[in-house]
Amino acid sequence: MHIHILTLFPNMFTGPFSESIIKRAIDQGLVEIAIHNIRDYTSDRHHVVDDYPYGGGPGMVLKPEPLFAAVAAIRGECGESEKGEAELPVILLTPQGRLFNQRATEELAKYEELILICGHYEGVDERVREHLVTDEISIGDYVLSGGELAAMVVVDALVRQMPGALGSEESAGEDSHSSGLLEYSQYTRPQSFRGWEVPEVLLSGNHAAIARWRREQSLLRTIKRRPDLLERATLSDEERMLLEGMRRGED
Numbered sequence: 001m002h003i004h005i006l007t008l009f010p011n012m013f014t015g016p017f018s019e020s021i022i023k024r025a026i027d028q029g030l031v032e033i034a035i036h037n038i039r040d041y042t043s044d045r046h047h048v049v050d051d052y053p054y055g056g057g058p059g060m061v062l063k064p065e066p067l068f069a070a071v072a073a074i075r076g077e078c079g080e081s082e083k084g085e086a087e088l089p090v091i092l093l094t095p096q097g098r099l100f101n102q103r104a105t106e107e108l109a110k111y112e113e114l115i116l117i118c119g120h121y122e123g124v125d126e127r128v129r130e131h132l133v134t135d136e137i138s139i140g141d142y143v144l145s146g147g148e149l150a151a152m153v154v155v156d157a158l159v160r161q162m163p164g165a166l167g168s169e170e171s172a173g174e175d176s177h178s179s180g181l182l183e184y185s186q187y188t189r190p191q192s193f194r195g196w197e198v199p200e201v202l203l204s205g206n207h208a209a210i211a212r213w214r215r216e217q218s219l220l221r222t223i224k225r226r227p228d229l230l231e232r233a234t235l236s237d238e239e240r241m242l243l244e245g246m247r248r249g250e251d
Helices: 020-027 064-077 102-108 126-131 148-160 207-225 227-231 237-250
Strands: 002-007 032-037 090-099 113-118 135-138
Touching: 002 064, 002 148, 020 032, 020 148, 064 113, 064 126, 090 102, 090 148, 102 148, 113 148, 135 148, 207 227, 207 237
Parallel strands: 002 032, 002 113, 090 113, 090 135
Antiparallel strands: none
């Protein structure tokens, strides 16, 4: 996958993309991340990227010209004129976008190339939304200073979906939200810590019993912490029966 990020603050990405799983994925050639400074696509000598909003009001708005120019340049590098514009997603990171979740992650992970635009100031000129952007994403119902942190979250989630990026091929599939549920409880050595013991089933060596216990833990944790997720989760008949029993136990 090749990810292009349009930002006013390219240095913000140096640390996060130089460590841990993302760095390993880059080193292995699983992902290429290109950071584009929006100011490089301005046409005036002062590299102005924002201006006052028409109609008045506080703050500044990102101008359309540099963003259109940046996307056009990237599309040219990708041979987009041959493929057609719809082939390359252009995603604006904004509090007004659809909520980013595991389903959106899996959807975006199917693309070989995509562009992330980091919004800033009071937002972007509406013509960017109407005629350039193909999708808008928010990482939560709160406001950040800019889209850079949101872009890091999106990239991290996407990289985890790439085969070979994680130490175990099963890791991503067992993460919270991957199955529609929260992940089960995890334990490691020592077996006993301050009198708190590891559940016996995990020491039994009975893989079927362990799998069942973990699924039950996922259901229990989800119903307690995020019951809203259960409306979209794919559950077997047995799991639905377990869930009903847990709900009756809470009554």
